Amino acid sequence: MSKSYKLYETNQIDLNGKYKFIKHIQTGSFGKVSLARDITNDSLVSLKSMKKTKKSIDIAENEILVLRKLKNHDNICQLLDSFELHDDEEGQDYIFLVLEYCSRGDLYDLIHEHCLTDFDIMTLANQIGSAIKYIHSQGVYHRDIKPENILINNEGQFKLCDWGLATTIRFNDEFGVGTEKYMAPECLLKKSSNTSPTNDQTSVDQQYLFDNYDCKYADYWSFGITILSSIFGTSPFKSGKNKSITCDYNFKNFVHLNKSHILYDIYPSMNFSCFEMIMNLLRVGNDEDELEVVQEKISQRSIDRFIDDMNDSWKFGFVEEVMFDMEDDDDEDDFKVKDEESQAANTATTTATTVATTAMGTSSSAPVEKSIKVDDSSNLAVINYDGVDTHTTKLPSLVQSSYQSSKSWCDIIDNDDFTIEYELAGFDQLHLTDKKKDKVTIVEHELWDESVVY
Secondary structure, three states: OOOOHHHHHOOOOEEEEOOOEEEEEEEEEEEEEEEEEOOOOOOOEEEEEEEEEEHHHHHHHHHHHHHHOOOOOOOEEEEEEEEEEEEEOOOEEEEEEEEEOOOOOEHHHHHHHHHOOOOHHHHHHHHHHHHHHHHHHHHOEOOOOHHHHHOOOOOEEEEEEOOOEOOOOOEEEEOOOHHHOOOOHHHEEOOOOOOOOOOOOHHHHHHHHHEEEEEHHHHHHHHHHHHHHHHHHHOOOOOOOOOHHOOOOHHHHHOEEEEEEEEHHOOOOOOOHHHHOOOOOOOOOOOOOHHHHHHHHOOOOOHHHHHHHHHHHHHHHOOOOEEEEOOOOOOOOOOOOOOOOOOOOOEEEEEEEEEEEEOOEEEEEEEEEEEEEEOOOOOEEEEEEEEHHHHHHHOOOOOOOOOOOOOHHHHEEEEEEEEOEEEEEEEHHHOOOOOOOOOOOOEEEOOOOOOOOO
């Protein structure tokens, strides 16, 4: 780093004569981000510094040009200033971007530290959706929408940031731009007459070998994956070490085999309205479609329908209520909670903290009482939350994104030859402690269906 920057970090000088160092925010391969105070108006700013190289020049200049075009939108992190400094000792130039400071960090950290409420998700969808519609109206396409590129300011507003990969070319032939697990499938594979598919690409992959792709609908896809990640705390598709996301089992099923209901395997608690809502952003073709048909289906992605469905359904939540239906057993107790604090009354009470980020920026933390009660008459164990809407509680996924099931639930339902009945063996031995749980086995019974002619 330049000598002047080192003096800035030790508060010996004000950088560019006006920015006083306060603390470090982030250090990365591109450079450093620090919190500074603009002494001319006593405001806090984020100061991004990077060494001037061929790559950094392209990124910085692109971000500056884009942000100068996208002024005065509440949900876009604004560029306040930019300048360059030369270090005589190193003979090196440095680029500095002065950006709006967002004190609450980024969405990625938020969704991994707290459960977002349904109201938070609705606010996020409307605010970032508004930002996306605005930038598209200005002829700008982000190409790297993800939780890490959404910041939250002190008033609780969500702001889209990091425009280094943005473009003004809607129909683009730059493939592989962005972050792979949030990238639309049409952005991953480039058509080339001189190359043949790699070992990682099956013949099915050929449906997505395009000459170019529409950045507008690619942004919609990335927005949809971001919303799913925000609701459930994890992205639906994963890329392994030295392997493309196109090798991911769930990605292959969802994209190439057009099995959209694989989302229920990835997120078992997701309800139907959430599924219908998110599919407005994740339309894809299938392996039998011609290229023109695939492109037509991609163009059916609609951010307007998504926002309308979100505003209509968010009050009802995005997950199913948690209920366990237990069969009678010969044991003395149908269901036992073996936590030391709940053995006497068959009721476990814990305290959870919910953090809600409202559109007006009010952040609150309140204790919420959660209880598990057993109804002896119905043999149902119901989890209740006192003082908070049950729909605002995010439940952990029971299936990892890379889980490879031999048969999905939709495959089971579609089987017309026989009905499969599942029963849980040894359920009475399950308990809510950190101790090792007894094995649960699944037994399949083939039942004769009289409605089917054999």
